[in-house]
Amino acid sequence: MIRTVLGDISCGQLGRTLVHEHICCYSEPLFQMSGNHYLDKEALISASVRYLRELKSSHHLNTFMDCTPPNIGRDLELLKEVSYASEVNIIGSTGFYYTQEPILYNTNAATIARCMEQDIASHPIGIIKCAVEDPEISDFSKKLLQATAMAHLDSGLPIVMHTNARNRNGLPALELLLEAGVDPRAVTVGHLSDTDDLDYVSRIASYGCFIGFDRLYDNPTEEYLSRTAQKIKTLAGSGFADRILLSHDALFFNGFESQPVIHEKPRFAYCFDSILPRLPASLGAQIMVDNPARMMLANR
Template identity: 25%
Template sequence: MTAVRTVLGDIEPAALGVCDAHDHLFLTSPAMPGPQLDDPAEATERVAGFRALGGEALAQWTPFGMGRRPAEAVAVSRATGVHVIAATGLHQAVHYDAEVLGRLRRGDGLAAFFTAELTEGMIAGDGPGGARTAARAGMIKVAGMFHGLDDHTRWVMAAAAQAHHATGAPIGVHHEMGTAAVDVLGLLHGELGVPARSVLLGHLNRFPDAGVHRELAAAGAYLAFDGPSRAHHATDAWLVDSLVALAAAGHTDQLLLGADTTSPGGGPGAGYLLRTLRPRLIHELGSAAAESVFRANPAGALAAPWPVVS
């Protein structure tokens, strides 16, 4: 059936509700400087604040091996009543120990690892030998490089495409500084056969090239904008203008918004989406368009025809 796969189980897309389509409850890596997201109490408080403003769902794009903490994500969802969609997948190679990547290359391979996390349950901890939890991933997270793709990226995306073809799972993409989205879509959709509507292109606000945005939208992918962020504040001023331009070009039904919280205090968080951005979108585009961005579009982007598991 077509459903959104949350950490508490599958739900009908229409039941997803108001959604932060790209965020992180937990996120850690030795390659990331400064404080990191590793506090369950802080995550619960943050999501409860989002819930108090009318938020009903949150997609955590933290992939395997970066402190995603599936058991704690389940606890946050239960404590707040907010649906949480978790991710399998891998980020850039810099975030992983070479031994971990080597183990994922052996055995049944990376595509089988992703598929099992989507259909059987996510591995606890940040190593492939951890215990399998009951919480299943509902999407695959991959990452491009700055203005290009490297061998690690191509390996991960090839595996993600295989896992997509086995399960229908949507694929969310980190674009470094918002770049290389055309290259990524050319690989996933053009070469590997993933339907464009199953690809969620993230961080596009960080590279506010209107022509590139229109090209990606014309191909049929979902376009995910996030922030604001202390780390990427320079492009915050273009966020609403980019959304308005894409809506004017007929792509309202492909727009996604997320807070993309990556560190404590790194931005105003998921509440900003509803407290500040939603009123601005209603003013600029009307209530129906804002409803699409926060409800209908995430429901479509995160839904998949999951295989029946006996």
């Protein structure tokens, strides 16, 4: 079974899935200080429900994986309301973004892992998010990766990892997870659509993990879209078709921008409108339906 914010479903009920998106990211301290002046949650829920319902009817979107961990504004009650009203499955995350915080700085990996395990035991969580950003994997990042591995081994939930493809840190971060005993089939190395270096992507895929083509940018040029589709076809032709995941990494509200606003229609349709038509239909179905289901069930 797969855990959504509204309860467990079978992998056959996932359907067409966007594997790496966000309803919102925000700062809980700023929300405590400024409330609706900073983030109007009712307006956010309305916008999210409206557009997810539209995507469900126009593009058969059935499941939305929300990769926002608690330290950048996960709000499970908000996700439940959006999922209930839109009738789109939403899968929520535990784990930590890479930003250093006082509480994490002084806490060891086992304690951080225990927090994640308690989160998973008491809330409807479906994935563990982790993140590396800098070219060198710092001691702090290593600690978070160790904690992520422990929480995964305890819970069996899949790991979705934000990486910086230009910093080429996905490979060493993946290797750290594997050294900690994680099965590669339980890991998605994310944001690999940000690089054209397919040797790097292939080296990661060769471990048997999922490779996230899970970032598509706003206002894409035709050249960018066809290059992205071509990279997917090349990787599929190299034997990695069963490991490719496609998504946008878009959000309705990014509370870390200088002027945060609620977006009525974030870029959640590019992969349907502009990438899938450039791929063979069978490969498109594999990437949008079969691979997300295998990713969610990996290692269980």
